[in-house]
Amino acid sequence: MTLIKSISGIRGTIGGMPTDNITPIDIVKFTTAYARLMKSKHPNKRITIVLGRDARLSGEMVERLVEGTLLGTGVDVINVGLCTTPGTEMAVITHKADGGIIITASHNPRQWNALKLLNEHGEFLDDAEGKQVLSLAEESDFAYPEIDNIGHIVMREDFNSKHIEQVLALPLVDKEAVRQRKFKVVVDAVNSVGGIVIPALLRELGCEVVELNCDPTGEFAHNPEPLPENLTEISEVIRREGADLGVVVDPDVDRLAFVMENGEMFVEEYTLVAVADYVLRHTKGNTVSNLSSSRALSDITARYEGCSYAAAAVGEVNVVKKMKDTGAVIGGEGNGGVIYPELHYGRDALVGVALFLTYFAGLDMTMSELRRSYPAYYASKNKIQLTPEIDVDKILATIKSRYSGERINDIDGVKIDFEHNWVHLRKSNTEPIIRIYTEAHTMEEADSLAKRFISEIEQICKA
Ligand code: MG
Numbered sequence: 001m002t003l004i005k006s007i008s009g010i011r012g013t014i015g016g017m018p019t020d021n022i023t024p025i026d027i028v029k030f031t032t033a034y035a036r037l038m039k040s041k042h043p044n045k046r047i048t049i050v051l052g053r054d055a056r057l058s059g060e061m062v063e064r065l066v067e068g069t070l071l072g073t074g075v076d077v078i079n080v081g082l083c084t085t086p087g088t089e090m091a092v093i094t095h096k097a098d099g100g101i102i103i104t105a106s107h108n109p110r111q112w113n114a115l116k117l118l119n120e121h122g123e124f125l126d127d128a129e130g131k132q133v134l135s136l137a138e139e140s141d142f143a144y145p146e147i148d149n150i151g152h153i154v155m156r157e158d159f160n161s162k163h164i165e166q167v168l169a170l171p172l173v174d175k176e177a178v179r180q181r182k183f184k185v186v187v188d189a190v191n192s193v194g195g196i197v198i199p200a201l202l203r204e205l206g207c208e209v210v211e212l213n214c215d216p217t218g219e220f221a222h223n224p225e226p227l228p229e230n231l232t233e234i235s236e237v238i239r240r241e242g243a244d245l246g247v248v249v250d251p252d253v254d255r256l257a258f259v260m261e262n263g264e265m266f267v268e269e270y271t272l273v274a275v276a277d278y279v280l281r282h283t284k285g286n287t288v289s290n291l292s293s294s295r296a297l298s299d300i301t302a303r304y305e306g307c308s309y310a311a312a313a314v315g316e317v318n319v320v321k322k323m324k325d326t327g328a329v330i331g332g333e334g335n336g337g338v339i340y341p342e343l344h345y346g347r348d349a350l351v352g353v354a355l356f357l358t359y360f361a362g363l364d365m366t367m368s369e370l371r372r373s374y375p376a377y378y379a380s381k382n383k384i385q386l387t388p389e390i391d392v393d394k395i396l397a398t399i400k401s402r403y404s405g406e407r408i409n410d411i412d413g414v415k416i417d418f419e420h421n422w423v424h425l426r427k428s429n430t431e432p433i434i435r436i437y438t439e440a441h442t443m444e445e446a447d448s449l450a451k452r453f454i455s456e457i458e459q460i461c462k463a
Helices: 023-040 057-074 085-096 126-137 160-168 174-181 194-204 232-239 269-282 298-304 316-326 349-361 365-370 394-400 443-461
Strands: 004-005 009-013 046-052 076-082 099-103 112-118 153-156 184-188 208-212 246-251 256-259 285-291 309-312 328-333 337-339 378-385 406-411 414-417 422-427 433-440
Touching: 004 126, 009 023, 023 112, 023 126, 046 057, 046 085, 046 414, 057 112, 057 256, 076 085, 076 328, 076 422, 085 099, 085 112, 085 349, 099 328, 112 309, 160 349, 174 349, 184 194, 184 232, 194 208, 194 349, 194 365, 208 232, 232 246, 232 256, 232 349, 246 285, 246 349, 256 349, 269 285, 269 298, 269 328, 285 298, 285 316, 285 406, 298 309, 298 337, 309 316, 316 328, 316 337, 337 349, 378 443, 394 414, 394 422, 394 433, 394 443, 422 443
Parallel strands: 046 076, 046 099, 076 153, 184 208, 184 246, 285 309, 285 328
Antiparallel strands: 004 009, 009 112, 099 112, 246 256, 328 337, 378 433, 406 414, 414 422, 422 433
């Protein structure tokens, strides 16, 4: 049983005691805190908040609590119902709302839910605002408005089809070119809201769609994180159906992974690489991903004259900020999160699918041939469990000084870029753990680099 309060919202398991789990009382408290922040940001204005949710089983219960609480705090609500994270973000922008709440625990299993909090740009709250929500949630002296000042539902609408239209209207999405190829695509949407939007988008693009786990019942057919070990079923179906590719999304549709015609993973890290390759062909500009993402994006960016790559700290908020600072034309996260600012600053699997298929339609090759055209990298993800008395910052500082002759980035833990591989060490904010991410040209090399740093950290601990 868990309740995690962080600057990006609250996340927890349903049921049990308040403050140990995400219970109705916790939901009301945090929703009130968010409404207060939004009202203080826009004083003397009637506030409108967009509310959307993924299809998880607790979604309806949480939605009613959040909606009722917003109305009780004097905020008007546009309820977009079953909607993706990027769709809810686009609804905030489209309706010029003052903020948004998405009820989703993203890739977490069925017993989890969470509130993701958006600002008036349809982007996640920044660090300072997130902290304000956390501290406001601890206060109990807020007077809720009286009868003439309670909020109202100003609109209930299905925004998904509008979001699809907005994606298809992008200049770099060539609907006709994709339609002509009549791709056969298998979709695994893990029985969440992706089961509504992804097949609909693909049919608009003239694809023959084979639906797998596309009923938005919230009964996740497998662990909902789009990782190879959770995606065995789609591999079989692609081979059996002779499909051109597979599309996999997480429950709130901000992460996108492709599966190749041979049933093997295109690998989540390469979603952004391929989409960036296409975007840079048509739009000169910079790229951004987080420090734990594949070097392949930096390599691909270097193929285009005048374009450069920059790394951000882990977390969508940090990636978006870096993208704005560097004027990036495409960016995101290696976990299949594509951010295309031409539409909005948020990870959006629909944009990823539409841009990728336009690109793929113009190529005369299979998915696996395309994959082979990119530099091959393999990532190894490990962690080292420490005891609570160990000073993790000191360990990271020791590593940093030992490797001071190498290319080091310390905006988020310590990342060391060696010539042919890299290691990224990050501490966890909640547990005495150091996460060790490595990437190299072979899996063996990535694993042995990780082992080398694990034993180095163990030695530092002993000393
Ligand atoms: Mg997600």
